[in-house]
Amino acid sequence: MRTTAHELEKAILVRIAAGTYAPNSRLPTCEQLAAELGVNKNTVSKAYRALAGRGFVRTSAGRGTFVLMRPVKSVQDPSVALAELSSLLALVVQEAKLAGLGREQFQEVVDQITARYYDRATPRVGFVECNRLDASTLSRDLQVALGVPVEPLLIEDVLAAPSRARRRGALRPGNRA
Template identity: 30%
Template sequence: MLLSIDFGSDQPIYTQIRNGIVTGIASGTLKDGDSLPSVRTLGAEIGVNLHTVNKAYQLLQSEGFIEIQRRRGTFIKAGNAAKNAAEFLKNCGDPLKTIVSEAVTRRVDRAVLHQMIDHMYDELEGNES
């Protein structure tokens, strides 16, 4: 899976790595058991500090998307993430509220936003089959 990193973005690089891998899992390009490059290799390839990559991997592991095995490497293991869905829903309320608030103030019809989300779901799940 290709991961795009933008050094000029406001988003920290570890967040970009984390988000990219989550999108990869959602779209089905990264499947359970697929291995990821080691922290050293990915750091060298992007050209960023190893701590940055490590931070992203640790975050992904704590969120249940990947599993870091000391000797064998890092693997996609999204099974745990599904179990944490309730916690995710609790956490995503705030950022979602910001987006909906902005949509309301800009007088965006709720159907349009719904449609947008549906479209994203279709796109990600369509690739999965």
């Protein structure tokens, strides 16, 4: 049976979710993963591109593909995201059963991971720029690189209403725009 890029994408997500590929770690090269899994390197490349497009990894020419701290928030219908997550979670549960984990052991691991990601405070980052297009584009790039939400702000808006920018998390008292 031939492995599709979509199936490979899900398998890589399972490895990321399981911690096999930790945040900020470098993924195997396309050639290495293709050899390990017995698939074509173009299939691996296509899966990596799809994961990069969804904000799970970033690719740097000549350096490799790296797991992001957390996926960049994508604009999509929540029901679509829930269906994708359900599908991914089903794969993780199957993997846990194959590894011999009991239901209680697996639930304990899920609870620990859930607490780690849901119970920590997410930093608020604002990027101030004088040009709306640049603010938006550079904020998106920073969001991918940092793995945290970055809000684009225009310098004119910050200067006109610094208290609003402060509430949005971009400025702290005592900092200057």
